[in-house]
Every structure is written in C-alpha cells, then in structure tokens.
Amino acid sequence: MKRRTFIRKNGQVALLAPLVPAALPSLFTAGNQPDEKPEWLQKMIVNNDASLERVQQRYVSDPDSPHYGDVLDGYGMPSPHAATSFLKTGICALISPESAYHADAGLVERLSHAAEFLFGLQHEDGTIDLLSTNFHSTPDTGFIVKWLAPVWRLLENSSVPEKSTITVPLKQFLLQAGEALKVGGIHTPNHRWVVCSALAELYKIEQDPAYLARAERWLSEGIDMDADGQYEEKSSYIYSSLSNRVLISTARGFDKPELYAYVRRNLDMNFYYLHPNGEIVTEASGRQDNSIIGTLEKYYYPYRYMALKDGNGQYAAACRLIEATAFEKTTGFLYYFLEDKDLWKELPEPKPLPISYARVFRHSNLARIRRGNYDASILMGSPVFFTFHKSSLALQGIRFASAFFGKGQFVSESLEEENSSYILSSYLRGPYYQPFPKDKIPGDGDWSKMPRSERPQSEVQELYSRVTIREVEQGFSLEISIEGTERVPVALELIFRPGGTFVGTVPHEELEDTYYLKEGVGKYSHAGSAIHFGPGQHQHRWVQLRGALPKQDAPTVFLTGFTPFHQTLQIT
Structure with a gap:
C-alpha cells in the first residue's frame, strides 16, 4: 500500500473507532433483510480492521530483507500460523465494502505474498509445523484449513481485482493439505473433530469422496461427551467451544444433523457454568485454560447458529450476554458471519438464563x-x-x-x-x-x-x-x-x-x-x-x-x- 493510501485508510479506521459504543446491548438489533448487514456485523468488520492493523505489522514489507513477504510470529520466526492470521483477517477486510481496506490493491499484494509464503512452508506431505510443539502436524494443518477454506471461498466469490494472486496459491495449499488430512493422525480428542471440520470445509470446494470417507472414519469412534454435556478435555473456555464450532461445520458440510445434539447438550450445560459477570467457569478444565479468566466469545457462533436454527430463546439470551460482555473478542470469527447470511437474521426473543x-x-x-x-x-x-x-x-x-x-x-x-x-x-x-x-x-x-x-x-x-x-x-x-x-x-x-x-x-x-x-x-x-x-x-x-x-x-x-x-x- 502506498504511504498516502495507508494514511487515508488508517485515518478512516481512527475516525470510526470512537463510534463503537461502550454499552453494547442496545446496539445489537439486526435488520430484517438478510441482504443487509446488521449493525453488529458492521461493527465486527470495523473491529477486524483494527485487528488487521496489528497483524500486518508482522508482515515483512522490506524488499531488501531476506524475509520479504514472510509473516513473523511474536518471537520473530516465520510461521504458518502468523501467515494464516494475516490471510484470514486480511481477506475478511478485503471482501467487505464496509472495511477501510475493501479491494485495496496494496493489501492484495501483501496477501498474495503471504499466500505464497504459506505455501512455501508446507511440507511435501501437505502438513505444516506448529513451531511451539508439533511438527509435520496433521491436526495443526486441520486448524489452518478450517480457517482458510471459508475465506478462500469468500474471496473466490468476490469481485476483488487481482484476487487470483491470492486464491491460486491458497487453493494449492488447501488441496495439498487435504491429502494430509486424508491419512494423518492426531494427538487429542478434539483434533478428530478439527480434522473432520477441515475435511468438510474442503468438501465444499472440491467434492472428493475421500474427504467424507476419512471424516466418517473418525466420527465412527463416537463423540467424546459425558452425561453432564461436557467434552473429554473439560476445557470450557477453549476446546469445548471449539468442538461445538467444528461439529457444526462437520454437520453442515457432510449433512450429518445428528451432530447438532452434542452441540445443544454442551450449550445447555454452559448455562450452569456462568458467573454473574458473564465469565465462564474454567477451574475443572483438563487443558491449558484451567483457572484462567474466560469469557464466552468463543461460543458466539454456536449460540447464534443454534438459536436461529432451533428458535431457542435461551441461546439468544446467551448471544445478548456475549454481545454485552465480550463482543470485541468475537472478531476472529468474522468469516462465519460473512459467509452465512442466515446468521444475519433477527434472533428469537430472549428467554431468561438460570440464575x-x-x-x-x-x-x-x-x-x-x-x-x-x-x-x-x-x-x-x-x-x-x-x-x-x-x-x-x-x-x-x-x-x-x-x-x-x-x-x-x-x-x-x-x-x-x-x-x-x-x-x-x-x-x-x-x-x-x-x-x-x-x-x-x-x-x-x-x-x-x-x-x-x-x-x-x-x-x-x-x-x-x-x-x-x-x-x-x-x-x-x-x-x-x-x-x-x-x-x-x-x-x-x-x-x-x-x-x-x-x-x-x-x-x-x-x-x-x-x-x-x-x-x-x-x-x-x-x-x-x-x-x-x-x-x-x-x-x-x-x-x-x-x-x-x-x-x-x-x-x-x-x-x-x-x-x-x-x-x-x-x-x-
């Protein structure tokens, strides 16, 4: 992006920021027309612009640098996850008319470099590395695919000029990753459903029957939910919400509505895990979120999707609670809401949550x-x-x-x-x-x-x-x-x-x-x-x-x- 353009765009973001009110509940009144982005979604796009400002600071734009076109993580290492964050955030901005970066030529150029960089980090077997712990990792490849396949579809279906400089290398990455997902192994219970979700997202791009066959092989083990409605890892902040999101994705991509029952049970259980200020109980977790301060932003998509699907007023009330207490943290899930216009509809009338x-x-x-x-x-x-x-x-x-x-x-x-x-x-x-x-x-x-x-x-x-x-x-x-x-x-x-x-x-x-x-x-x-x-x-x-x-x-x-x-x- 040229410096003059950057200042103009950045100035627009700065002018918009004060318009985001401190009190959110009255803000969230979605329009009745699915083709009109509701105000809450427009605010999410503005918040995504602010995230993009931060994320792209790790993009190496100096042509003389040996890392030119790379995206660095917080430790200064070229990382597939850093590149993914830039691509996901940047593409959501690029395709949104409400964004200060809509169809921005400079952003297209940077994202094309990032897509090529990501493709270059991919191993021949289709996997990527999570530098902090996992190498040639199928599950971490699954995480990246489930993030990038939806934004690839958003960009592919947009009218952004020169989009092919991003979509072509990104599709190569995704299809090669799919080969790994067909055969690779996992570490943890939730990894199975992440891989299934990634396969389902790829299936929407290319209907390879091997994607469905591999997902069915994992699903045949049965969902790891106990009688209380909690998943095996009991990770109420991170991995239970993740399991809900990826099971919805798998249910939709492979037409497996029976999976929604597990999501409902966990969402219902969460009503009894809530503190008065909207935080969620984390002390029983068996993972890294044990005893951390956790809010409900990671559940916003499951609660909104299921509220609209079931006409469930308590799920709608959970959405309102998230909007009032943790809305800015929902920005990373923007791609869900950009791709599915059904989520723009008015929520059912909220019903009280148990207190x-x-x-x-x-x-x-x-x-x-x-x-x-x-x-x-x-x-x-x-x-x-x-x-x-x-x-x-x-x-x-x-x-x-x-x-x-x-x-x-x-x-x-x-x-x-x-x-x-x-x-x-x-x-x-x-x-x-x-x-x-x-x-x-x-x-x-x-x-x-x-x-x-x-x-x-x-x-x-x-x-x-x-x-x-x-x-x-x-x-x-x-x-x-x-x-x-x-x-x-x-x-x-x-x-x-x-x-x-x-x-x-x-x-x-x-x-x-x-x-x-x-x-x-x-x-x-x-x-x-x-x-x-x-x-x-x-x-x-x-x-x-x-x-x-x-x-x-x-x-x-x-x-x-x-x-x-x-x-x-x-x-x-």
Missing part, C-alpha cells in the same frame, strides 16, 4: 451453586477447592496446606452431598522405614537397590482433612477440620482477583500482596461491591510451607494455625 441453582457435575468433579449476583464452585481433585464470585469481584480460590512430610497440600479425594452440604476430604500417611530385610541386602551399599516399598514401616503418622460447605444467607460457610498428627503447621489461603481493596487484614512483614487475617472479619471491595470473609486465625507467620504450592501472583490472605486445626469461615 438460581445448585448442580453437581460428577464427570467434571465440580459442584456449581448460583444465587442471583453471586455463585460458587466446589472442586474435587484440585488444590483450589472453592471459588466465589460476587458481581464483579472474585475470590479466585481457597487452598490450604500443612507441613506434613512435604506433601500436605490439600487435594480432595471425594466430593459427597449430605443434608444439603458438600463434603470434601483427604487422607495422608507419613511413615518411617526400618532396615532393609537382611536376605535382600545387595551388599554393595547401592541405595537404589533397596526400595522403600520393601522396607517395613513404623511410626506411621496420619492426617485427615475434611471441608464441609453449606449455604448460608447471601453466601457460604466452610467448616475446615484437620486432625491426626498434632502440632503440624497449617496455612489457609484466600486468593482474590487483583483490583480490590482490603479492610480488616494485616500486611505480611515481607511479601508483597500478602496479608494475614488475624481476627474478626475481613472485607475485599471494589466498585461498590464487597466480599466479606472470616473470622480470622493467626498462630504463626509461616505462609510458604514446605510441600505447599507457591503463592499465586494475586492478593492473598492467610490464616495460620496448628493441628488439630478447626476453622469455620463465612464467605458472603
């Missing part, structure tokens, strides 16, 4: 309780066994540990319901070991040849930990009991999301963002909301116990004591 419930998700080792503007998660098998969200505030977790043989971090082994209470418990042993049996001594003093498992035990120490959680008015009561070996130091920690202010706590003598609750009730407040917790207990100053997990990078309040340790916390 008062108590449910146990056995397959995820999780109990969920919500009462209006506050909610809690109770977790088995996790060091963080309790979380509490209230309006915009979050007690991100409660943990405790004892200095019991370096293995005293509490992780519950069971989750029981009893008389409207939830009970978590664990049992630890700390033995000592007697001399090795005489008839088995190797004679050379080699310790490794005398395993502990064959030594008699003595002076066995035991520790029983139990947490009983009950609902109280406007919150919860947590009764914590640790018994067995006496005089074992204990540290109980309450981990809060940054941003609030404490009252009633005492700063730690040395550690930042670390406090004691020595007595009484503490308060953590922000923006007119407050979480109250207590009463306190303070019998020693040791908070980084041997064998305990490191303190998290968050404001943390400690209660300390010794076994037998008994403490009833009120969280409201």
Whole structure:
C-alpha cells in the first residue's frame, strides 16, 4: 500500500473507532433483510480492521530483507500460523465494502505474498509445523484449513481485482493439505473433530469422496461427551467451544444433523457454568485454560447458529450476554458471519438464563451453586477447592496446606452431598522405614537397590482433612477440620482477583500482596461491591510451607494455625 493510501485508510479506521459504543446491548438489533448487514456485523468488520492493523505489522514489507513477504510470529520466526492470521483477517477486510481496506490493491499484494509464503512452508506431505510443539502436524494443518477454506471461498466469490494472486496459491495449499488430512493422525480428542471440520470445509470446494470417507472414519469412534454435556478435555473456555464450532461445520458440510445434539447438550450445560459477570467457569478444565479468566466469545457462533436454527430463546439470551460482555473478542470469527447470511437474521426473543441453582457435575468433579449476583464452585481433585464470585469481584480460590512430610497440600479425594452440604476430604500417611530385610541386602551399599516399598514401616503418622460447605444467607460457610498428627503447621489461603481493596487484614512483614487475617472479619471491595470473609486465625507467620504450592501472583490472605486445626469461615 502506498504511504498516502495507508494514511487515508488508517485515518478512516481512527475516525470510526470512537463510534463503537461502550454499552453494547442496545446496539445489537439486526435488520430484517438478510441482504443487509446488521449493525453488529458492521461493527465486527470495523473491529477486524483494527485487528488487521496489528497483524500486518508482522508482515515483512522490506524488499531488501531476506524475509520479504514472510509473516513473523511474536518471537520473530516465520510461521504458518502468523501467515494464516494475516490471510484470514486480511481477506475478511478485503471482501467487505464496509472495511477501510475493501479491494485495496496494496493489501492484495501483501496477501498474495503471504499466500505464497504459506505455501512455501508446507511440507511435501501437505502438513505444516506448529513451531511451539508439533511438527509435520496433521491436526495443526486441520486448524489452518478450517480457517482458510471459508475465506478462500469468500474471496473466490468476490469481485476483488487481482484476487487470483491470492486464491491460486491458497487453493494449492488447501488441496495439498487435504491429502494430509486424508491419512494423518492426531494427538487429542478434539483434533478428530478439527480434522473432520477441515475435511468438510474442503468438501465444499472440491467434492472428493475421500474427504467424507476419512471424516466418517473418525466420527465412527463416537463423540467424546459425558452425561453432564461436557467434552473429554473439560476445557470450557477453549476446546469445548471449539468442538461445538467444528461439529457444526462437520454437520453442515457432510449433512450429518445428528451432530447438532452434542452441540445443544454442551450449550445447555454452559448455562450452569456462568458467573454473574458473564465469565465462564474454567477451574475443572483438563487443558491449558484451567483457572484462567474466560469469557464466552468463543461460543458466539454456536449460540447464534443454534438459536436461529432451533428458535431457542435461551441461546439468544446467551448471544445478548456475549454481545454485552465480550463482543470485541468475537472478531476472529468474522468469516462465519460473512459467509452465512442466515446468521444475519433477527434472533428469537430472549428467554431468561438460570440464575438460581445448585448442580453437581460428577464427570467434571465440580459442584456449581448460583444465587442471583453471586455463585460458587466446589472442586474435587484440585488444590483450589472453592471459588466465589460476587458481581464483579472474585475470590479466585481457597487452598490450604500443612507441613506434613512435604506433601500436605490439600487435594480432595471425594466430593459427597449430605443434608444439603458438600463434603470434601483427604487422607495422608507419613511413615518411617526400618532396615532393609537382611536376605535382600545387595551388599554393595547401592541405595537404589533397596526400595522403600520393601522396607517395613513404623511410626506411621496420619492426617485427615475434611471441608464441609453449606449455604448460608447471601453466601457460604466452610467448616475446615484437620486432625491426626498434632502440632503440624497449617496455612489457609484466600486468593482474590487483583483490583480490590482490603479492610480488616494485616500486611505480611515481607511479601508483597500478602496479608494475614488475624481476627474478626475481613472485607475485599471494589466498585461498590464487597466480599466479606472470616473470622480470622493467626498462630504463626509461616505462609510458604514446605510441600505447599507457591503463592499465586494475586492478593492473598492467610490464616495460620496448628493441628488439630478447626476453622469455620463465612464467605458472603
């Protein structure tokens, strides 16, 4: 792009940006005519322009550079994923009349270089590399195909001048990738459905029966959904939403409507995973999104598609929630909405989402309780066994540990319901070991040849930990009991999301963002909301116990004591 053109285009983006309002709900009133882009979609296109400004900064435009035409990742490495991001974002802008980059000749030139660059990174077997971990990777090739096949179709069906400089190398890449997808393997459960989705997207370009045959081979294994409605990886932020999107893609591309049932079950389950501020519970995830702050933007396409398909008012309400809390994060899914005009239609009348419930998700080792503007998660098998969200505030977790043989971090082994209470418990042993049996001594003093498992035990120490959680008015009561070996130091920690202010706590003598609750009730407040917790207990100053997990990078309040340790916390 010429410098003058770039300044003009960039100026247009800058002028448009202030028009995006802070309060989104009133903005989302789609037009009745499918051929008219609704206002929300036009705003998504403007947001995509802003993304393009960032993404194309990694495009190497210097003709004298050895990397000319390459797209670099955040570490400065030429990357197929960086090229894909540029192509996906750039093509969506290029074909949209509402974009400041519509049919821009300079962007066409850069995207053509990026397409050739991507094609050059492809191995002869059709695969690409994910430089952070996977090489000659069929599943990562599938991810790229499922992104690029739709935008290839959008560009191929457009009137953008010189589009063939992009579509020709990109189609070569896609068809060669298809050869890999017909035969390649996977790593994780969701990879199967990603590959199926990629094959379905290719099938829309070229109806190779081998694409369908390979997808059916993967689908014959059955969808990995438990009785709760969750996928195998329990990755509520990243991979469950991904599975929903790719199963819809597979259902549409290969005419397999039976797959929609799995999507519905997961979307329904999510209603009980929502915090009052629109975030989603992530503490039960088995993947890298465990305990991160996650919003619902990745579910926008599934909720919108299924809301319109089924006339489902609760799915429509979920869309409105996403529009109000995480709309700007939906921009990466623009290609779905540009290609399918049915998604432009007015949503059904929203129906209320559940905001008062108590449910146990056995397959995820999780109990969920919500009462209006506050909610809690109770977790088995996790060091963080309790979380509490209230309006915009979050007690991100409660943990405790004892200095019991370096293995005293509490992780519950069971989750029981009893008389409207939830009970978590664990049992630890700390033995000592007697001399090795005489008839088995190797004679050379080699310790490794005398395993502990064959030594008699003595002076066995035991520790029983139990947490009983009950609902109280406007919150919860947590009764914590640790018994067995006496005089074992204990540290109980309450981990809060940054941003609030404490009252009633005492700063730690040395550690930042670390406090004691020595007595009484503490308060953590922000923006007119407050979480109250207590009463306190303070019998020693040791908070980084041997064998305990490191303190998290968050404001943390400690209660300390010794076994037998008994403490009833009120969280409201």
